[in-house]
Amino acid sequence: MTLRGPLQVRVFAPAKINLTLHVTGQKPNGYHLLDTLVAFADVGDTLDLSVGNAPFTVSGPEAANVPDAKGNLVTQVAHLFPDLPHVSLSLHKTLPVAAGIGGGSADAAAAFRGMLALRSVMPEQQGEEQPxxxxxxxxxxxxxCVASSVARVQGIGDVVRALPQFPAVHAVLVNPRxxxxxxxxxxxxxxxxxxxMPEEIPTLSDAGEVVDWLAGQRNDLEAPALSLQPSISDVLSVLRAQPACLLARMSGSGATCFGVFGGENAARxxxxxxxxxRPDWWVQATSLGDQARRAMPQVR
Ligand code: ATP
Structure with a gap:
C-alpha cells in the first residue's frame, strides 16, 4: 500500500424503503423471489473509513443492538478487499436494527462504496476487479443499496433496474421499537x-400519481409481520389517522411503516x-426517492 497521510472517506448509508414488496415465488434452495420497488430516505447511518489498523467502532443512538466486528456486515464487506488490509472502520448508527429498512444492508453497501473510493486513490490498485x-x-x-437509487428489484435481489423518472415523495417513517x-x-x-407487479411501471409525475399507483400494489410481508407483531397495526392506524396521510404501508419485513404526505410541511x-x-416510537420525517448523489463517498 503506497497511500500515505490522514486520508478519510465518509459515506452516507440511507435507509431503504420498500414502497411495494410482492413475494412471487421460492427457489428450491429456499431463497424467495421478489418484485419490489425501493426508494431511499434522507435519514441513514454514516460510515467513516480511514487508512490504519484501529478496531471497528460503533457510535450513535442505535449502536447498542449492532453486532460486533465479527458479525457486522461492514467488516465482512471490507474483507472482500484483501488488497486493502489496513482500513479502520467507524460506524455511526441512527437506523433501528432489524427494522425492515435495510440498515445492515445500507451499511454494507456504504462499506462497498467506501472501499472502492479508497482503492480509487491508490494508483496500483485501479485495475482490480469489483467484488x-x-x-x-x-x-x-x-x-x-449500492446505488441508493429508486429501483425495481426482482429475482432474489440480484436484478436491480433503476427508475430514473420516479418523483421523490414526502413521508414519515415510524418504528414501534x-x-x-x-x-x-x-x-x-x-x-x-x-x-x-405490472410489467411496466408507468411514468409518475407527482406524489398524487405515486400514491394512486402504489395503492394498487402491496407488501406481501405485512400480514405475516402483523401476525408476529400486532403493534404494527397500531403504527398503521396512527399514520392513517394523520389528516394529510395519503397512504400508509409497512416497509420490508417490518416493523417500520411509512406514511406518504402531499408536502414537506404536512409530513413534518x-x-x-x-x-x-407515542414518544416511545422511532419517528422520522423524510423524503423518499433517489439518494445516489448523497450516498457518494466524500474523500477528505
Ligand atoms: P433486511 O435487510 O433483512 O430487511 P432489516 O432492515 O430488517 O434487514 P437490519 O437492521 O439490516 O434489519 O438487521 C438485520 C440483521 O443484520 C440484524 O439482526 C443484525 O444482527 C445484522 N447486522 C449485521 N451488520 C449490521 C449493521 N451494520 N447494522 C445493523 N444490523 C446488522
Missing amino acids: YDELLKLGADIPM VPLSTPDVFNALKCRANEA DAARAVMAQ
Missing part, C-alpha cells in the same frame, strides 16, 4: 407465490403529532 457478486451472498438487499427477524417473517408467510406536522402521541 460485486460477493455482496449478494452477504445479503439479498445489499445490491439494491420492536425488532423483527426477516427469516421469521418469511416463515410466517402463508402464500409464497403471489402476483408480480404529522411526525410531530405521532411523536407527541
Whole structure:
C-alpha cells in the first residue's frame, strides 16, 4: 500500500424503503423471489473509513443492538478487499436494527462504496476487479443499496433496474421499537407465490400519481409481520389517522411503516403529532426517492 497521510472517506448509508414488496415465488434452495420497488430516505447511518489498523467502532443512538466486528456486515464487506488490509472502520448508527429498512444492508453497501473510493486513490490498485457478486451472498438487499437509487428489484435481489423518472415523495417513517427477524417473517408467510407487479411501471409525475399507483400494489410481508407483531397495526392506524396521510404501508419485513404526505410541511406536522402521541416510537420525517448523489463517498 503506497497511500500515505490522514486520508478519510465518509459515506452516507440511507435507509431503504420498500414502497411495494410482492413475494412471487421460492427457489428450491429456499431463497424467495421478489418484485419490489425501493426508494431511499434522507435519514441513514454514516460510515467513516480511514487508512490504519484501529478496531471497528460503533457510535450513535442505535449502536447498542449492532453486532460486533465479527458479525457486522461492514467488516465482512471490507474483507472482500484483501488488497486493502489496513482500513479502520467507524460506524455511526441512527437506523433501528432489524427494522425492515435495510440498515445492515445500507451499511454494507456504504462499506462497498467506501472501499472502492479508497482503492480509487491508490494508483496500483485501479485495475482490480469489483467484488460485486460477493455482496449478494452477504445479503439479498445489499445490491439494491449500492446505488441508493429508486429501483425495481426482482429475482432474489440480484436484478436491480433503476427508475430514473420516479418523483421523490414526502413521508414519515415510524418504528414501534420492536425488532423483527426477516427469516421469521418469511416463515410466517402463508402464500409464497403471489402476483408480480405490472410489467411496466408507468411514468409518475407527482406524489398524487405515486400514491394512486402504489395503492394498487402491496407488501406481501405485512400480514405475516402483523401476525408476529400486532403493534404494527397500531403504527398503521396512527399514520392513517394523520389528516394529510395519503397512504400508509409497512416497509420490508417490518416493523417500520411509512406514511406518504402531499408536502414537506404536512409530513413534518404529522411526525410531530405521532411523536407527541407515542414518544416511545422511532419517528422520522423524510423524503423518499433517489439518494445516489448523497450516498457518494466524500474523500477528505
Ligand atoms: P433486511 O435487510 O433483512 O430487511 P432489516 O432492515 O430488517 O434487514 P437490519 O437492521 O439490516 O434489519 O438487521 C438485520 C440483521 O443484520 C440484524 O439482526 C443484525 O444482527 C445484522 N447486522 C449485521 N451488520 C449490521 C449493521 N451494520 N447494522 C445493523 N444490523 C446488522
